[in-house]
Amino acid sequence: MLIRRPDDIPSSEITPESLYQNRRQFMGTAGALALGTVLSPAALEAMARTGGAQEDKVTPEEDATSYNNFYEFGTDKEEPKVLSRGFVSTPWTVQVEGLVKKPRPYSYDELVGKIAVQDRTYRMRCVEAWSMVIPWRGVQLRDVINRVEPLPSAKFVEFTTLFDPKRMPGQRSAVLPWPYKEALRMDEAMHPLALLATGMYGKSTLPPQNGAPLRLVTPWKYGFKGVKSIVKIRFTDRMPNTTWNDANPSEYGFYANVNPTVDHPRWSQAKERRIGEFLKRNTLMFNGYADQVASLYSGMDLRRNY
Ligand SMILES: Nc1nc2c(c(=O)[nH]1)N[C@H]1C(S)=C(S)[C@@H](COP(=O)(O)O)O[C@H]1N2
Ligand SMILES: [Mo]
Numbered sequence: 001m002l003i004r005r006p007d008d009i010p011s012s013e014i015t016p017e018s019l020y021q022n023r024r025q026f027m028g029t030a031g032a033l034a035l036g037t038v039l040s041p042a043a044l045e046a047m048a049r050t051g052g053a054q055e056d057k058v059t060p061e062e063d064a065t066s067y068n069n070f071y072e073f074g075t076d077k078e079e080p081k082v083l084s085r086g087f088v089s090t091p092w093t094v095q096v097e098g099l100v101k102k103p104r105p106y107s108y109d110e111l112v113g114k115i116a117v118q119d120r121t122y123r124m125r126c127v128e129a130w131s132m133v134i135p136w137r138g139v140q141l142r143d144v145i146n147r148v149e150p151l152p153s154a155k156f157v158e159f160t161t162l163f164d165p166k167r168m169p170g171q172r173s174a175v176l177p178w179p180y181k182e183a184l185r186m187d188e189a190m191h192p193l194a195l196l197a198t199g200m201y202g203k204s205t206l207p208p209q210n211g212a213p214l215r216l217v218t219p220w221k222y223g224f225k226g227v228k229s230i231v232k233i234r235f236t237d238r239m240p241n242t243t244w245n246d247a248n249p250s251e252y253g254f255y256a257n258v259n260p261t262v263d264h265p266r267w268s269q270a271k272e273r274r275i276g277e278f279l280k281r282n283t284l285m286f287n288g289y290a291d292q293v294a295s296l297y298s299g300m301d302l303r304r305n306y
Pocket of ligand 2: 069125128224
């Protein structure tokens, strides 16, 4: 994100299954043809079938597990799958720290065990202007937070990725200030859409390249908020530093809410390439989850709080 332009690879959309609506985006066959776009027979056939409307289709598992951003395993999209092969995430311990009733290490099972498992298909919009539709499996973040009992004074929650250059070869170079950290305001973290993913595509474990064994998913925010391979959860009353914001504050904000009207300094955020699709589609406010999350930000200037 720091070092290259948005990917030009054709790209896929998302909603919790319970809230799923058949969202369609109209791009208009006539409009596309008027622009002189050359359409493949397959694209024309798809348009004929859908009357020009686009649906959200789940991204092929092969794409979601081989085209990744996980700089701890390399900065090329294809590297994390290869360089994380053999990464062992059992056993796994998560330190729970800060403004919490009893700060202590939790085993993976203590932290997420016996919490109702959810299957949630969400759109994921990377800040680099590509997107996917991923069927996650996991637990609601708020259930985990309630289990560890933060104090009422906690206003933010910070998540930290494992730092272990022996197991994460990308950490041997200083492409980012390690360890990778991300954070949410408490009300964001308690939102029912926020998920701690523990699996995907109907499986109960995550591939290493997607953040095994535990990664954050906040579908209304840019993908970089979705911190992978979490080993620490810290509650605090101050807004924490976050990795991409530290690396480049003018380009990556704390909030990172998907917003087609606020461009990245180096590229537009109005459109996106859905992995697997031919034409760009419009990026939706809060990645299409505005009905559910816009109230979290009422009264805030979203241009200033990007
Ligand atoms: N620890 C860590 N977490 C990370 C990243 C990373 O480089 N390191 N990349 C982020 C970015 S930019 C995106 S778009 C998503 C990609 O998730 P995926 O590979 O599962 O699609 O992971 C996010 N979480
Ligand atoms: Mo991203």
